[in-house]
Amino acid sequence: xxxxxxxxxxxxxxxxxxxxxxxxxxxxxxxxxxxxxxxxxxxxxxxxxxxxxxxxxxxxxxxxxxxxxxxxxxxxxxxxxxxxxxxxxxxxxxxxxxxxxxxxxxxxxxxxxxxxxxxxxxxxxxxxxxxxxxxxxxxxxxxxxxxxxxxxxxxxxxxxxxxxxxxxxxxxxxxxxxxxxxxxxxxxxxxxxxxxxxxxxxxxxxxxxxxxxxxxxxxxxxxxxxxxxxxxxxxxxxxxxxxxxxxxxxxxxxxxxxxxxxxxxxxxxxxxxxxxxxxxxxxxxxxxxxxxxxxxxxxxxxx
Numbered sequence: 001x002x003x004x005x006x007x008x009x010x011x012x013x014x015x016x017x018x019x020x021x022x023x024x025x026x027x028x029x030x031x032x033x034x035x036x037x038x039x040x041x042x043x044x045x046x047x048x049x050x051x052x053x054x055x056x057x058x059x060x061x062x063x064x065x066x067x068x069x070x071x072x073x074x075x076x077x078x079x080x081x082x083x084x085x086x087x088x089x090x091x092x093x094x095x096x097x098x099x100x101x102x103x104x105x106x107x108x109x110x111x112x113x114x115x116x117x118x119x120x121x122x123x124x125x126x127x128x129x130x131x132x133x134x135x136x137x138x139x140x141x142x143x144x145x146x147x148x149x150x151x152x153x154x155x156x157x158x159x160x161x162x163x164x165x166x167x168x169x170x171x172x173x174x175x176x177x178x179x180x181x182x183x184x185x186x187x188x189x190x191x192x193x194x195x196x197x198x199x200x201x202x203x204x205x206x207x208x209x210x211x212x213x214x215x216x217x218x219x220x221x222x223x224x225x226x227x228x229x230x231x232x233x234x235x236x237x238x239x240x241x242x243x244x245x246x247x248x249x250x251x252x253x254x255x256x257x258x259x260x261x262x263x264x265x266x267x268x269x270x271x272x273x274x275x276x277x278x279x280x281x282x283x284x285x286x287x288x289x290x291x292x293x294x295x296x297x298x299x300x301x302x303x
Contacts, residue, residue, distance in 0.1 A: 027228035063149040068174025071219030127151035128160035176218025
């Protein structure tokens with residue numbers, strides 16, 4: 001009886017600890033959809049009649065790489081798959097992973113398949129950070145079906161992933177979320193009393209929410225983080241916090257330009273700049289030059 005009570009106490013303690021951890025997570029982490037029904041956006045992949053939902057429902061997912069801008073739902077979709085699949089779901093981050101860890105995971109997957117006839121889904125976040133040796137370790141196991149790979153990356157996989165690994169995976173491109181998508185996410189966060197801000201008395205102006213949805217460049221994480229900061233610091237009027245347009249503008253501060261020093265955005269902007277000059281399009285030339293300067297590009301490169 002004492003042992004049973006001790007196990008119950010341990011279970012309640014673990015639950016309370018998990019709730020405490022969840023409570024201190026950022027709003028963007030707390031508001032991650034738990035099911036496909038609550039997932040917002042990417043209708044070209046998850047819309048009615050599309051292939052991906054049918055494959056996931058049948059638990060017959062093959063190796064894929066999710067590619068797209070940050071805050072568009074790549075990791076969230078992988079987590080939704082982990083809750084629905086009957087396979088063992090393993091998650092690693094390419095930044096901290098190693099060849100030795102991958103070999104350990106692969107051996108465990110082989111044992112799991114032999115002993116329990118259970119497949120393994122390996123989710124690798126930021127897979128573009130894997131070097132060639134790490135990617136080569138995965139190839140034969142994907143080929144033989146020992147593991148099903150789900151990779152997530154913000155970098156063009158055709159540049160960062162080796163050709164042999166690309167030939168064994170399906171590339172699914174995620175699009176930046178629309179303003180309507182972001183508005184839905186923000187309104188859901190304000191009304192959710194469990195994980196969102198629904199417990200607080202917050203009166204949000206529609207113009208403020210529309211501004212965040214428009215200015216966040218399709219990034220749900222950025223929009224939710226700005227909303228959380230604004231609601232936490234909003235002044236109380238008449239017993240309610242008011243999230244106004246001026247407060248939203250203050251929270252978002254400087255609009256981030258999608259630009260990287262050595263990736264796709266860098267070369268795309270430079271190419272557009274050169275083509276605009278060749279085409280004698282003064283306005284376009286000034287636009288692309290201004291974007292590069294605003295993003296912090298070296299003026300010598302532009303010259």
